[in-house]
Amino acid sequence: xxxFTQHKGLAAPMDRANVDTDLIIPKQFLKSIKRTGFGxxxxxxxxxxxxxxxxxxxxxxxxxxxxxLNFPRYQxxxxxxxxxxxxxGSSREHAPWALDxxxxxxxxxxxxxxxxxxNCFKNGLLPIVLDEAIVDQLFEEMHAxxxxxxxxxxxxxxxxxxxxxTIDFEVDAFRKHCLLxxxxxxxxxxxxxxxxxxxxxxRREQAPWLFDAVK
Amino acid sequence: xxxxxxxxxxxQDHLVKSREDGTALIYIDRHLIHEVTSPQAFEGLRLAxxxxxxxxxxxxxxDHNVPSEASERAGGxxxxxxxxxxxxxxxxxxNCRDFDVVQFGINEPGQGxxxxxxxxxxxxxxxxxxxxxxxxxxxxxxxxALAHGIGTSEVEHVMATQCLIQKKMKNMLVRVDGVLxxxxxxxxxxxxxxxxxGTAGGTGYAIEFGxxxxxxxxxxxxxxVCNMAIEAGARAGMVAVDQIxxxxxxxxxxxxxxxxxxxAVAAWSQLHSDDDAEFDAVIELRGEEIEPQVSWGTSPxxxxxVSAQVPDPAAEADATKRAGVERALEYMGLTAGQKxxxxxxxxxxxxxxxxxxxxxxxxxxxxxxxxxxxxxxxxVLIVPGSxxxxxxxxxxxxxxxxxxxxxxxxxxxxxxxxxxNADKLGAGEHCASxxxxxxxxxxxxxxxxxxxxxxxxxxxxxxxxxxxVREFATQLEIA
Numbered sequence: 001x002x003x004f005t006q007h008k009g010l011a012a013p014m015d016r017a018n019v020d021t022d023l024i025i026p027k028q029f030l031k032s033i034k035r036t037g038f039g040x041x042x043x044x045x046x047x048x049x050x051x052x053x054x055x056x057x058x059x060x061x062x063x064x065x066x067x068x069l070n071f072p073r074y075q076x077x078x079x080x081x082x083x084x085x086x087x088x089g090s091s092r093e094h095a096p097w098a099l100d101x102x103x104x105x106x107x108x109x110x111x112x113x114x115x116x117x118x119n120c121f122k123n124g125l126l127p128i129v130l131d132e133a134i135v136d137q138l139f140e141e142m143h144a145x146x147x148x149x150x151x152x153x154x155x156x157x158x159x160x161x162x163x164x165x166t167i168d169f170e171v172d173a174f175r176k177h178c179l180l181x182x183x184x185x186x187x188x189x190x191x192x193x194x195x196x197x198x199x200x201x202x203r204r205e206q207a208p209w210l211f212d213a214v215k
Numbered sequence: 216x217x218x219x220x221x222x223x224x225x226x227q228d229h230l231v232k233s234r235e236d237g238t239a240l241i242y243i244d245r246h247l248i249h250e251v252t253s254p255q256a257f258e259g260l261r262l263a264x265x266x267x268x269x270x271x272x273x274x275x276x277x278d279h280n281v282p283s284e285a286s287e288r289a290g291g292x293x294x295x296x297x298x299x300x301x302x303x304x305x306x307x308x309x310n311c312r313d314f315d316v317v318q319f320g321i322n323e324p325g326q327g328x329x330x331x332x333x334x335x336x337x338x339x340x341x342x343x344x345x346x347x348x349x350x351x352x353x354x355x356x357x358x359x360a361l362a363h364g365i366g367t368s369e370v371e372h373v374m375a376t377q378c379l380i381q382k383k384m385k386n387m388l389v390r391v392d393g394v395l396x397x398x399x400x401x402x403x404x405x406x407x408x409x410x411x412x413g414t415a416g417g418t419g420y421a422i423e424f425g426x427x428x429x430x431x432x433x434x435x436x437x438x439x440v441c442n443m444a445i446e447a448g449a450r451a452g453m454v455a456v457d458q459i460x461x462x463x464x465x466x467x468x469x470x471x472x473x474x475x476x477x478x479a480v481a482a483w484s485q486l487h488s489d490d491d492a493e494f495d496a497v498i499e500l501r502g503e504e505i506e507p508q509v510s511w512g513t514s515p516x517x518x519x520x521v522s523a524q525v526p527d528p529a530a531e532a533d534a535t536k537r538a539g540v541e542r543a544l545e546y547m548g549l550t551a552g553q554k555x556x557x558x559x560x561x562x563x564x565x566x567x568x569x570x571x572x573x574x575x576x577x578x579x580x581x582x583x584x585x586x587x588x589x590x591x592x593x594x595v596l597i598v599p600g601s602x603x604x605x606x607x608x609x610x611x612x613x614x615x616x617x618x619x620x621x622x623x624x625x626x627x628x629x630x631x632x633x634x635x636n637a638d639k640l641g642a643g644e645h646c647a648s649x650x651x652x653x654x655x656x657x658x659x660x661x662x663x664x665x666x667x668x669x670x671x672x673x674x675x676x677x678x679x680x681x682x683x684v685r686e687f688a689t690q691l692e693i694a
Contacts, residue, residue: 016542017535018414018514022654027633031280031299033254033306035367051660054299083535085415088448089652090633091350092252093366114418114450115350115364122368172382173236186263189376192232192240196268196378199231199242207342209471209479210244212271214317214338 002124003182007105008151009078011142013068019082020089021116025098029054038094039101043069079150081138082109087116096123106152108159110135121175124182126154128169154180218489220386221455222421225361229344231378240378244343247329248275248316250307252348256371257310267314268377274338275311275318277304278328279635283598283625292321300636327601327627330354330568334438335603337467341456341483346373351568351651353444356453357437359460359486363450385419385495387449390426393502398685400578401436402570402649402668404428405443406508410518412498417449420496423488424454428502434463435574442569443651446515455487507684509555510653510666512543518666519555521683527551546655547663548643556681558665561644563595563676565669567632570649571600573607575669580613582673582684588621589679595622596638598630622676634659647675
């Protein structure tokens with residue numbers, strides 16, 4: 001996994017509550033057996049005026065001029081400002097893959113759905129929870145100022161605004177550690193392989209019906 | 216010290232190790248696999264030169280991409296017309312072969328929607344931890360298991376280590392007391408719960424569903440309720456083990472037998488919250504107050520009773536919510552104040568991991584018997600959740616009731632719940648659907664989904680618009 005330490009980037013809006021993962025990446029694109037290439041289909045049904053198909057050349061498709069991520073001022077954005085319960089619905093990891101592939105490195109919202117939130121950390125994408133009033137303010141400042149850039153410092157757990165003002169955020173210690181160092185958590189878990197085997201032996205004794213039933 | 220909740224017990228039973236940073240390693244007993252969220256995980260194992268930690272914990276089946284139409288289905292994997300879908304199902308075949316994973320293949324007797332075949336085969340059991348790269352894994356909590364959806368990275372993690380890195384969730388009790396009226400089902404109960412607490416109401420919680428209504432509910436009904444825990448924001452939903460659970464599990468192919476059964480029953484009898492257990496949140500509903508539900512918007516919380524009207528955004532004080540209601544009405548092509556019973560349907564879908572079990576098909580057939588679908592309804596799909604459900608329904612003659620009513624009897628698959636196979640809505644079409652999500656485009660580009668129970672869906676198919684299945688049933692003299 002790629003590491004996340006500090007990132008400075010242009011902010012862009014996704015100004016609606018309860019953005020579900022079907023909206024982030026529609027189901028027809030889930031047929032891919034790869035982890036990459038989902039970027040052009042991020043928010044497909046909002047971004048384009050036609051129905052997208054897998055394997056299409058998206059550069060030839062009609063863009064929805066009313067969708068903010070299509071506005072010239074938000075091109076190259078890498079910090080997404082969002083609303084409550086972002087990423088609800090399906091567990092598809094294709095949602096963070098699509099956000100990442102499109103170039104987003106961080107998402108700021110008042111709350112996230114649990115599975116999506118977790119999936120982000122597995123892909124070097126940082127979801128940041130801030131108070132709703134602060135998110136409202138960030139939206140306002142971003143709308144008011146073209147080229148509104150935010151700096152995200154994971155080590156210090158701070159979002160830095162263009163005027164230098166800082167906003168602290170919380171992040172789980174383990175997730176922070178993995179993200180800062182770009183660690184593969186399978187490798188970390190396997191360091192505890194002996195503990196897993198000990199537990200497993202005990203469980204096999206207590207509940208033998210859980211083992212070797214399906215062959 | 217307060218007693219333990221069911222979730223506390225399941226957590227404690229599976230705790231391999233607590234780490235200093237507040238995370239824990241939780242052991243996974245059963246890992247279900249389907250074609251959509253597994254290819255990248257198998258590829259990850261291959262690239263790292265890893266093998267599954269415990270092959271016998273894995274059970275795979277293709278469900279999302281497989282065709283429901285009989286002639287296309289007859290060709291097996293090679294017969295899937297959509298090339299990208301075919302490759303994905305072929306990839307599951309290859310991965311299961313390469314890694315020696317048990318798979319119920321596309322036309323084998325064990326095949327079906329993962330969340331239907333788990334309980335019906337006994338592959339998922341009380342007291343287990345169950346995961347799958349699918350958010351509706353919460354379904355298996357109905358057995359008194361800790362079950363939740365995971366992303367593809369975690370699919371790979373569980374395959375490689377048999378564990379998940381987790382932080383303990385908070386405890387929520389949703390208690391539904393009293394009794395349900397005739398014609399009111401598990402689907403109406405869970406839609407009413409989501410309507411009450413919202414799609415983020417359960418975020419960060421494991422929900423236990425309890426109370427008299429849950430205690431009296433069948434296993435199929437409990438699965439419907441737990442299935443949609445995720446639509447209330449909770450990764451895991453669960454119901455305590457009782458005699459109904461044991462009667463359901465007994466004699467399932469992979470359930471313990473003989474002395475193991477007795478030992479298992481003794482262990483499972485502990486799988487309930489202690490009387491003095493404390494919950495972080497308690498939500499209460501009365502069964503008598505729940506009416507058949509119909510969703511009108513683009514989020515499962517946008518739901519009302521069938522006797523109600525489409526809400527008015529002007530009545531919404533919160534600006535973000537008001538904008539959400541306005542956008543939903545525009546997308547759905549509905550106007551504020553419109554009666555739910557005036558909404559006309561273009562298609563009807565009865566199926567999905569929420570409502571494709573035998574009890575669901577019986578409920579739909581009870582309404583459809585001797586009736587005909589309305590001419591204005593283009594298509595009514597009946598998609599059984601598994602080969603076993605299909606066989607049972609055919610044994611009971613339900614398939615013929617549906618066919619006589621002008622409905623289409625299809626092959627087991629996820630089908631129009633998420634439209635990854637050929638079954639989808641056209642733009643602007645309204646669908647009465649027994650599935651779980653009414654998100655924009657979920658059932659097809661521009662499609663408009665209304666979530667309902669199987670009986671409500673069948674009644675709507677016959678009337679051509681929503682009707683209160685309770686009145687409909689009276690007219691039909693259905694007991």
